[in-house]
Amino acid sequence: MNLLLLGSGGREHALAWKIAQSPKVSKLFVAPGNAGTAELAVNVPISPTDFEALKAFSLDKSIDMIVVGPEDPLVKGVYDYFKQDKQLAHIPVVGPSQSGARLEGSKDFSKAFMLRHGIPTARYKSVQAETLQEGLDFLKSLKAPYVLKADGLAAGKGVLILNDYNEAASELQEMLAGKFGDSSRTVVIEEFLSGIECSVFVVSDGQHYKVLPVAKDYKRIGEGDTGLNTGGMGAVSPVPFADAVFMQKVEDRVIRPTIQGLLKENIDYKGFIFLGLINIQGEPFVIEYNARMGDPETEAVMLRVQSDFVELLEGVAQGNLNTRVLVEDPRAAVTVVLVSGGYPGDYIKGKQINGLDQVQESIVFHAGTNVVGERVCTNGGRVLAISSYGTSMEEALKTSFENASRIDYDGKYFRRDIGFDLR
Ligand code: AMP
Numbered sequence: 195m196n197l198l199l200l201g202s203g204g205r206e207h208a209l210a211w212k213i214a215q216s217p218k219v220s221k222l223f224v225a226p227g228n229a230g231t232a233e234l235a236v237n238v239p240i241s242p243t244d245f246e247a248l249k250a251f252s253l254d255k256s257i258d259m260i261v262v263g264p265e266d267p268l269v270k271g272v273y274d275y276f277k278q279d280k281q282l283a284h285i286p287v288v289g290p291s292q293s294g295a296r297l298e299g300s301k302d303f304s305k306a307f308m309l310r311h312g313i314p315t316a317r318y319k320s321v322q323a324e325t326l327q328e329g330l331d332f333l334k335s336l337k338a339p340y341v342l343k344a345d346g347l348a349a350g351k352g353v354l355i356l357n358d359y360n361e362a363a364s365e366l367q368e369m370l371a372g373k374f375g376d377s378s379r380t381v382v383i384e385e386f387l388s389g390i391e392c393s394v395f396v397v398s399d400g401q402h403y404k405v406l407p408v409a410k411d412y413k414r415i416g417e418g419d420t421g422l423n424t425g426g427m428g429a430v431s432p433v434p435f436a437d438a439v440f441m442q443k444v445e446d447r448v449i450r451p452t453i454q455g456l457l458k459e460n461i462d463y464k465g466f467i468f469l470g471l472i473n474i475q476g477e478p479f480v481i482e483y484n485a486r487m488g489d490p491e492t493e494a495v496m497l498r499v500q501s502d503f504v505e506l507l508e509g510v511a512q513g514n515l516n517t518r519v520l521v522e523d524p525r526a527a528v529t530v531v532l533v534s535g536g537y538p539g540d541y542i543k544g545k546q547i548n549g550l551d552q553v554q555e556s557i558v559f560h561a562g563t564n565v566v567g568e569r570v571c572t573n574g575g576r577v578l579a580i581s582s583y584g585t586s587m588e589e590a591l592k593t594s595f596e597n598a599s600r601i602d603y604d605g606k607y608f609r610r611d612i613g614f615d616l617r
């Protein structure tokens with residue numbers, strides 16, 4: 195079949211790498227892709243949110259399936275656009291409907307959804323400018339630290355964790371006044387949960403589901419999980435504390451109620467559900483839902499899917515995921531992200547990357563690169579994700595770190611302590 199993957203990051207390179215290995219795929223296109231996807235697929239210069247251009251391309255190239263990487267096109271309704279167009283309705287889109295993508299696109303919706311379906315999550319209150327006082331009262335009733343979340347998408351910046359009540363109260367007012375534009379006209383105030391996080395990826399055809407290998411990502415720029423939040427500095431899979439007992443609780447208390455809840459509410463959901471979970475003394479709570487795979491988790495998780503991934507995607511499209519096989523690779527997999535100096539603040543793009551041909555035994559996924567003339571250059575904050583297998587997490591990390599030092603560009607930085615809290 196001919197498959198079109200939407201997106202351009204490390205996640206999409208990892209998805210493309212896995213999809214391209216399937217004998218079921220004759221042609222793989224990535225819109226718009228990056229320097230890495232260009233090596234195993236055909237990049238097409240179309241934005242994932244330009245639905246009309248996607249339509250024309252899909253018809254022209256006889257696309258049989260669309261797989262959506264990032265959240266933007268989902269929240270904007272790419273699934274519904276294809277489903278509702280007579281010429282396109284035969285092309286399945288792996289990714290939820292616009293209504294389903296609200297699990298990620300609206301924190302207010304996702305919290306209310308969890309409450310309706312008894313899914314464990316932090317206590318919360320959702321407020322708008324008119325209900326500011328209720329918000330302040332709720333904040334007062336909580337203990338520090340305080341968690342404030344912009345309701346809508348805010349490019350990963352919409353969550354604030356504040357230690358002081360007065361600071362939280364003034365941030366709340368600024369958010370409601372439009373600090374994150376319309377995204378923060380509604381703010382979710384949450385009780386702070388203390389525990390250890392992991393990322394669980396569920397793929398669903400709307401009725402059945404499969405749980406992909408569990409991962410843990412490292413979001414902060416500094417070692418020991420310090421400093422500013424980033425798009426993700428590394429990830430490991432498996433996660434030792436996400437053992438069979440914990441995962442049984444996750445299935446019983448979170449995954450099944452989520453799928454059942456979507457069904458009951460007539461929400462069409464054929465795609466990935468990313469559960470950002472926190473383990474509090476062995477009990478799972480949902481920190482957030484996303485309507486897509488995680489980045490950089492995907493750059494480790496795809497290595498651990500041993501069976502044909504397209505088999506699962508087909509199951510999603512055909513509604514028979516229950517008949518499909520998912521075999522996990524027993525090895526550990528990790529990814530270490532190389533970023534540009536200065537990131538997540540200001541940084542300079544366009545630095546020439548050397549040493550990619552020196553890499554041994556790792557798979558290098560491109561996150562923010564481009565080709566200038568013949569040279570691969572940095573073109574983003576997160577530049578490359580160095581993914582490796584090992585018989586243990588330590589062994590896999592050793593391989594990634596060795597290769598991280600073989601690759602070079604001006605301002606290269608990476609965390610040398612990925613996995614530190616799992617040792
Ligand atoms: P993101 O939504 O990816 O920008 O990141 C939000 C991060 O904030 C999560 O990964 C958690 O580490 C943290 N967080 C969000 N909600 C809570 C909460 N209720 N309690 C503690 N930490 C939280």
Ligand code: GLY
Pocket residue numbers: 411425426484487488489490491
């Ligand atoms: N790694 C977290 C995310 O993709 O949102």
